[in-house]
Amino acid sequence: xxxxxxxxxxxxxxxxxxxxxAGQLMAGYxxxxxxxxxxxxxxxxxxxxxxxxxxxxxxxxxxxxxDELG
Numbered sequence: 001x002x003x004x005x006x007x008x009x010x011x012x013x014x015x016x017x018x019x020x021x022a023g024q025l026m027a028g029y030x031x032x033x034x035x036x037x038x039x040x041x042x043x044x045x046x047x048x049x050x051x052x053x054x055x056x057x058x059x060x061x062x063x064x065x066x067d068e069l070g
């Protein structure tokens with residue numbers, strides 16, 4: 001189902017990677033802590049998305065740095 005949802009969105013490969021990592025973070029959170037309460041749900045989702053986005057930015061910076069090195 002997730003793959004179908006991803007493909008229905010018009011995302012670049014890097015954006016799909018962020019989506020996938022956010023899903024994995026959410027799965028890991030649920031495995032460790034159980035489902036978040038209704039009050040905490042949005043905060044956990046935001047954490048997953050923000051963390052995945054920051055990871056993607058770090059990778060982008062490393063790729064640019066490697067390209068600059070030649």
